[in-house]
Amino acid sequence: MKIVFAGTPNFACIPLEAVLEAGYEVVAVLTRPDRPQGRKGILTPSPVKETALLHEIPVLQPEKLKTDFSALKEAGADLMITCAYGQILTQEVLDLFPLGVWNIHASLLPAYRGAAPIARALIDGCRETGVTIMKTERGLDTGDILLSKGTPIYDSDDCGTLEDRLSRLGADLIVEALPLIERGPSLQKQGEGFVCKKVERTEVDFSRPSRAVSCLIRGLSPAPFAYARIADTVLNFWFAEEADCEEDVPAGTVVSASPKEGLVVKCGTGAVRITELQPAGGRRMSARDFLNGRKLKEGMKFDIPRSI
Numbered sequence: 422m423k424i425v426f427a428g429t430p431n432f433a434c435i436p437l438e439a440v441l442e443a444g445y446e447v448v449a450v451l452t453r454p455d456r457p458q459g460r461k462g463i464l465t466p467s468p469v470k471e472t473a474l475l476h477e478i479p480v481l482q483p484e485k486l487k488t489d490f491s492a493l494k495e496a497g498a499d500l501m502i503t504c505a506y507g508q509i510l511t512q513e514v515l516d517l518f519p520l521g522v523w524n525i526h527a528s529l530l531p532a533y534r535g536a537a538p539i540a541r542a543l544i545d546g547c548r549e550t551g552v553t554i555m556k557t558e559r560g561l562d563t564g565d566i567l568l569s570k571g572t573p574i575y576d577s578d579d580c581g582t583l584e585d586r587l588s589r590l591g592a593d594l595i596v597e598a599l600p601l602i603e604r605g606p607s608l609q610k611q612g613e614g615f616v617c618k619k620v621e622r623t624e625v626d627f628s629r630p631s632r633a634v635s636c637l638i639r640g641l642s643p644a645p646f647a648y649a650r651i652a653d654t655v656l657n658f659w660f661a662e663e664a665d666c667e668e669d670v671p672a673g674t675v676v677s678a679s680p681k682e683g684l685v686v687k688c689g690t691g692a693v694r695i696t697e698l699q700p701a702g703g704r705r706m707s708a709r710d711f712l713n714g715r716k717l718k719e720g721m722k723f724d725i726p727r728s729i
Contacts, residue, residue, distance in 0.1 A: 422445065422446070422499050422500060422520070422599070422603060423446050423448045423496075423497060423498040423499050423500075424440065424445055424446060424447050424448065424498055424499070424500050424501070424502060425447070425448060425449045425450070425451055425493065425496055425498040425500075425501040425502070425518075426440060426447050426449075426450050426451070426469075426473075426501070426502050426504070427450070427451035427452070427501060427502065427503040427504070427506040428450075428451075428452060428469040428502075428503065428504040428505055428506050429452050429453050429467045429468070429469055429505055429506055429507050430467065430468055430469070430505050431468045431584075431588070432504065432505050432527065432584055432587070432588045432591075433468070433469050433504035433505050433506075433525075433588075434468050434469055434472045434588070435588040435589055435591070435592045436502070436504050436525055436588065436591050436592040436595050437450070437469060437472055437473070437504075438472065438592070439592035439593070439595065439596050440502065440592075440595060440596065440599070441476060443596045443599070445599060447476075447478055448478075448479070448496050448497070448498050449478065449479045449480070449481055449492075449493070449496040449498065450469060450470065450472075450473035450478050450479070450480050450481070451480075451481045451482075451483075451486070451493060451501075451506065452466075452467045452469045452470045452473070452480060452481075452482055452506070453467055453482065453506075453507055453508075454482045454483075454484055455467075455470075455482070470482070479496075481493055481496075485508075486508050486510070486511075486514060487508075487511050487514075490511075490513065490514050490517070493514065493517060494517055498517075498518060499518060499519050499520045500518050500519075500520040500521060500522070500523065500602065501517075501518050501521075501522045501523070502522075502523055502524075502525065502595060503522060503523070503524045503525070503557060504524070504525040504591065504595075505525075505527075509559075509561070510522060510557060510559075511559075512559055515557065515558070515559070520602055520603070521556050521557070521602070522556070522557040523554060523555070523556055523557065523567070523595070523598065523602065524554070524555050524556075524557045524562070524564070525552060525553075525554060525591040525594070525595055526538065526552065526553045526554075526555060526562055527539050527550070527552055527584070527587045527591065528542065528550055528551065528552075528553065529549070529550060529551040529552075529553060529569055529571055530553040530555060530562060530566060530569065531562075531563075533550070533617045534561055534562035534563070534616045534617070535561060535562065535616040535617040535618060535619075536617065536618060536619040537617055537618065537619050537620045538550070538617055539580055539583055539584050539587060540580050540620040540640045540641060541617035541620065541640070542574065542583075542640075543574065543578065543579070543580055543583060543636055543639050543640030544620070544636050544637050544640035544641070545636070546632055546633065546636045547574055548573065548574055549571050549572065549573055549574060550571065550572065550574055550583070550587070551569055551570050551571035551572055551587070551590065552569065552570060552572075552587055552590045552591040552594055553566055553568070553569040554566070554567045554568040554569070554591075554594050554595060554598045555567060556606075556608060561616060562616075565608035565609060565610055566608060566609045566610075567598050567601060567602070567606050567608055567609075568594050568597060568598050568601075569594075570590060570593075570594060572586055572587065572590055576635075576662065576663075578639060579638075579639040579640075579642040579643065579659070579660055580639065580640055580641065580642055580643065580644075581642065581643045620640070620641060620645065621645060622641070622645040622646050622647075622648065623637065623641060623646075623647050623648075624647070624648055624649060624650075624724075624726045625637060625638065625647050625648065625649040625658065625723070625726075626725060626726055627649070627672045627673040627686055627687065627688050627689070627693075627723055627725060628672040628673070628688070628689045628725055629688060629689050630688060630689050630690045630691060631663045631664070631666075631688040631689075631690060631691030631692055631693050632663055632691070633688075634661065634688050634693050635661045635662060635663050635693050638658045638659075638660065638661040638693070638695075639660065639661065642658065642659045642660060643659065646658065646659075646699075648701075649673075649723045649724065650723065650724040651675075651717065651721060651722070651723045651724065652716075652717070652721060654700060654701070655700070655701040656695075656698050656699070656700055656701070657698060657699040657700075657701065658695055658697070658698050658699075659696075659697035659698060659699060659705060660695075660696045660697040661693045661694065661695050661696065662693065662694050662696065663691060663692075663693060663694075664685050664691070664692045664693055664694040665691070665692070666685065666687055666688075666691055666692030668687065670687050671687070671722065672687055672688055672689050672725065673686065673687065673722045673723040673724070673725050674686070674687045674720065674721070674722050674723075675687075675717065675718065675719055675720065675721045675722070675723070676692060676719060677694075677719060678712055678717045678718050678719050678721070679712060680709045680710075680712050680713050681709075683695070683696065683708050683709055683712075684698070684708040684711070684712060684717070686723060694708075695708045696708055698711055
């Protein structure tokens with residue numbers, strides 16, 4: 422069975438490695454074109470391209486697969502696996518593969534279809550998520566389900582740690598799925614579910630409950646970040662946890678700002694302890710290191726974003 426693997430970010434690298442280690446023939450890797458990164462705009466390959474080159478697999482990088490799929494057709498593959506590739510596939514592309522196109526999706530479908538299922542599950546405070554192997558059709562993550570498996574979301578998770586765990590889970594599931602696909606799979610219809618949109622950098626609203634604030638910060642770390650403003654300083658937050666707070670002060674008030682106690686901020690209910698942060702233009706550091714020698718004090722107040 423000849424396979425094309427389509428993917429772009431780090432999340433897709435472990436499944437690609439797993440397919441190769443299981444002995445399957447990957448005849449080509451499909452990924453996005455190299456993109457400029459950093460201040461110098463250096464063209465940088467996707468993580469999946471780097472993995473493919475390590476294994477000497479031909480790489481296809483059409484800017485628009487919708488109109489440029491001749492090389493994909495010439496690959497002569499029986500099946501394509503997609504994993505966070507980043508482009509919607511046309512019916513013409515789907516029809517190239519006799520055994521179909523199969524997607525590794527980072528949610529328990531039909532929940533969290535769309536662009537940012539890992540971040541959204543965290544932000545929404547879910548206690549569980551997972552990975553689904555589904556047959557790709559023209560709709561957005563609406564194809565029939567072959568396999569799915571869940572994993573808990575821990576309070577210690579941010580988007581990075583959860584993504585890594587789901588990537589490994591997806592690797593296990595796709596290797597389990599491939600023999601089933603060869604034999605002719607038994608599929609399960611999806612329900613309606615709901616679609617999640619791409620996440621964006623977001624200003625923290627400390628007037629919300631502490632769990633909602635903690636989940637937002639963890640869901641947007643390590644990118645694109647939740648941030649807040651205080652005393653003309655912008656802070657990007659890497660991690661936060663819920664904290665007890667009995668003080669009757671306005672939301673956004675700093676109730677602790679010492680290297681010993683860390684940075685604790687009052688929320689609408691409860692409080693959060695910021696454990697890692699990054700000043701704008703600075704480096705990532707622990708909140709305790711940040712507080713050493715700085716003028717952030719108890720009683721100061723973070724800005725609360727205005728409602729639109």
